[in-house]
Amino acid sequence: MSKQLGEPLLFELSRPGRKAVELPVSDVPDAPLADLLAAADFRDDLPLPELAEPDVIRHYTHLSQRNYSIDSGFYPLGSCTMKYNPKINEEAARLPGFARLHPATPPRLAQGAMRVLYDMQHILAEIGGMDACSLQPAAGAHGELLGLMLIKAYHEDHGNGAIKDTILTPDAAHGTNPASAARCGYRTAAVKSHSRGRVDIDHLRSLLNERVAGIMLTNPNTLGLFEDNIDQIAELVHGVGGLLYCDGANMNALVGRARPGDMGFDVMHFNLHKTFSTPHGGGGPGSGPVAVKKALIPYLPSGLVAKTADGAYTFEKPGPLSIGSVAAGFGSFMVILRAYVYILTYGREKISRIAENAVLNANYLRMRLGKDLDVAYNELCMHECIFTAKRQQKAYGVKAYDIAKRLMDYGYHPPTIYFPLIVHEALMIEPTETESRETLDAFVEAMQAILTEARETPELLSAAPVTTPVRRLDEATAARHPCLRWSCDVSDGANDA
Ligand SMILES: Cc1ncc(COP(=O)(O)O)c(C=O)c1O
Structure with a gap:
């Protein structure tokens, strides 16, 4: 790999005895940690590279110069919504009260962060046309899973858990939709698209029966087209007691103009890292809040922020029907914060x-x-x-x-x-x-x-x-047999990319 990249690995640059800085011998007595560990736990035989400071700095600078990013150019990656991330988001994220927030900080000591969460719950519910919002999920796909768990909890609570075992997804759906449904224990059935790229209503009709727990739709759909029969779809699915899930990954087309809640959707997720900026790529970091209509509020997970009568922000105690916990602490707080700044930068009038x-x-x-x-x-x-x-x-x-x-x-x-x-x-x-x-x-x-x-x-x-630096890759091999580590033992094959 190093030859192809034209940039040697740190291990290849290593020369015995080379160091960046050498600190004077400490005159502080050894910490008691040594008492806690056996002598065998201390190793001095690790084959770590030995380098001078300029070697390290230049190595990483060379690598960073090979990055392509939204700061360096146009990034037209459909469905992923790679938009420019304004630097004001980063300024907010660097404020010490936010940057140093520990996930286990008691809410009373993190009132600023709690207010961000509280405001975002309300802002997102309003943008989505929904009644409440959980900010807990850590990605769009995680939001999908939570949304489906809420649908399941709703049907179980209404005595239909055993009958309703099917989730419908269009044949154009993002792969995470059927995957999330399967992960949640549902069987899935694909609805065909018609010649104009929308849900084929006749095919949908043929799939509808009492086993349908819900349908997952992306609107606009993954073809970039608005589902113009959404009213009819909502009526048909609701007609068999199913619920409508909106994959909100494409909210970039709707923000401030149209709301899934007004189209008949019962539950939706947002991809904050797409619609409202915040740097992402390669699987993260993300945030996939889930907003719901009133009927699903009792099942929402823990982590909802409430405001007490004296104006303090606190985590609400989950009710008896809550599905429990899906994430720890403040969720993907830094992603939520950046999205909050992006939304406030536009403001209600201009969003x-x-x-x-x-x-x-x-x-x-x-x-x-x-x-x-x-x-x-x-x-x-x-x-x-x-x-x-x-x-x-x-x-x-x-x-x-x-x-x-x-x-x-x-x-x-x-x-x-x-x-x-x-x-x-x-x-x-x-x-x-x-x-x-x-x-x-x-x-x-x-x-x-x-x-x-x-x-x-x-x-x-x-x-x-x-x-x-790298020409055309054998992508199947790169995905199935990734070479992710260097080994000092050349015979173990780890370095053969
Ligand atoms: C339409 C659609 N739905 C769902 C997802 C999943 O979102 P995430 O990558 O945040 O898990 C994506 C992501 O690419 C998407 O484009």
């Missing part, structure tokens, strides 16, 4: 600008790029637009994968590809509201240049990327 500009930017790209690359469902989209490279694949053997890799040579993070699964050769592009017209124009020009290459020199695309 709809998030959705308005996200939708405008996505449609700008749809119109400009749509001349060269086919749009999967070519109509007004919401915050993201799904293109398809099916034509390029047929004519020149160029896949969505090749286009995504080539974008890296042009200095862009690749978009999401091959999702949703129902679109062949999908490229899912989400610009977000934080990008300027100039950035979008430059991206379109890069895509146009790549599409010209696809026609004239397709071999350039199948070899891409050529400018990155």
Whole structure:
């Protein structure tokens, strides 16, 4: 791996006896810790690298310079909503009272943090059109699991736990939806999408019966399209005693303009780390608050913040029907805090600008790029637009994968590809509201240049990327047999990437 990266590992840079600083011998007597540990617990034979300070600093600086981030460029990763994270969020996160908050701090000593949580519970409930909100889940998928546990608790409490064993998810759903349902003990059934990319109502009807505990819908859906039959879907699902779950990962299209609660949803999660900024990627850090309608409030987990008559903030004692605890302490407090700052920066009057500009930017790209690359469902989209490279694949053997890799040579993070699964050769592009017209124009020009290459020199695309420290990886091997550690014993194969 080190050769490919052109950056030696610290172990390879190591030279015997090299040190950064050498502290004088301590004149403080040994701490009693030594009495607690046996001599065998102290090791002086670990093969740690020995380096001078500049070697270490330069090594890590080189690695950091190879990072691609939202601070260094456009990140059109559809569904993941990678928007710019304003530095004011970081200023708030660095305030000592927040930065040094210990998860076990008693609430009475953390009233500022408790107020942030209290306010966010109310703000999110209002944005979602819901009645209450738990901030506990640590990611969108965790929120999905909690939401389904609430649905289950509701049905059990109403005597239907044994009958209602099925959760419906559309065939375009994010993989976490059926996975969360299965994790919660439900069987799942997929609802087909029709030719306009929305739930096929006739197919939904054919799946509805007394076993349906609920349906999980993303609105706008993963094709970037608004489920325009949502009223009818809600009526049908409620008609068999099922509940509606909104996967709120796409709230970027709705904030301040439309509310899942008004569309008939009973429970939803937010992806704070997407919709309301806060840096994320590679699986975290995240926060997936769950907001519910009145009927589900009794089952909410512990960790709800209440305000007492004398104005103090405290954790509410969970009621007898609560599903219990799903996270410790203040939840993903730093993510919640950054989202709070993002929301307050816009304020009540201007918060709809998030959705308005996200939708405008996505449609700008749809119109400009749509001349060269086919749009999967070519109509007004919401915050993201799904293109398809099916034509390029047929004519020149160029896949969505090749286009995504080539974008890296042009200095862009690749978009999401091959999702949703129902679109062949999908490229899912989400610009977000934080990008300027100039950035979008430059991206379109890069895509146009790549599409010209696809026609004239397709071999350039199948070899891409050529400018990155690592060229095309065998992704299946990288995912299944990751090389994550260095070993001083070369015979154990750990260093063979
Ligand atoms: C539509 C949709 N639902 C759910 C999730 C899961 O969210 P998280 O990654 O925070 O677990 C994602 C994440 O990519 C998503 O795009």
